[in-house]
Amino acid sequence: MLLAFQILGLSLGVIGWCLENSCTSSHSWRVRSHSGAVTTNNWQFEGLWMTCAATSLGSVQCQRYKTVLGLPERDIKRVLSNLNILRRHQWQTPMAGYIQACRALMIIALLLGLASVIVSVLGLKCTKIGSTSEQAKGKIALTGGSLFILSGLSTLTAVSWYAARVVQEFHDPFFAGVRFELGAGLYMGWGAACLAILGGVMLCCSCKRGPSGPTTGGYSYNYSKTSGGQQIYRAPHVSESGSSKAYV
DSSP states (O other), X not given: OHHHHXXXXXXXXXXXXXXXXHHHHOSOSEEEOOTTOSOOOEEEEEOSSEEEEEETTSOEEEEXXXXXXXXXXXXXXXXXXXXXXXXXXXXXXXXXXXXXXXXXXXXXXXHHHHHHHHHHHHHOTTOOOTTOOXXXXXXXXXXXXXXXXXXXXXXXXXXXXXXXXXXXXXXXXXXXXXXXXXXXXXXXXXXXXXXXXXXXXXXXXXXXXXXXXXXXXXXXXXXXXXXXXXXXXOOOOOOHHHHHHHTO
């Protein structure tokens, strides 16, 4: 039963880690809002690594963020001006601070997830590596589950932070830039975080201490059996004369 619990937890963790990969490389963390727009022939969507623009004719152009310390404004303007999206809109440079933080959190989540997959495989009861005891395997599985939980929390922090900024800008009445809505990449990240945390909890719950030896009053006893069989101890024979003398 514990083995099936471990395999299920590991499977959920691996699926969550794969979704974290897809979420990190997704270009649709936020999409341009068409609320109040007259025409909806143009689309704009952004991720952690690039911004993309598309038209109803099927043309899509993407521009990577080339710098690490800042997100360039002129390169994004060049892409959007080619698609005539800047008409009646004023482009504002995204806040690079929280985007860089979300990048770091997602990379940390991927590294923790990869380490947790390796450690959890070594902690399964069905894997035989060396002379590892059951108690040691339980500790390894507990470590793998904890890493899965940390990976899920890191992903959850990144996508929730990003979503909070998108919602804040959308409802800000003084925001003059392009308004965005939540994209599919954020929902993918929330699903990945839930699966990773659930898989880690299942791995931690499957941890079981090894059996302890029988103890009585703080002392342990070792029983050995000889090849000759069980020995029988008899009381010494008392003679009749000795017993008769006792009653005299």
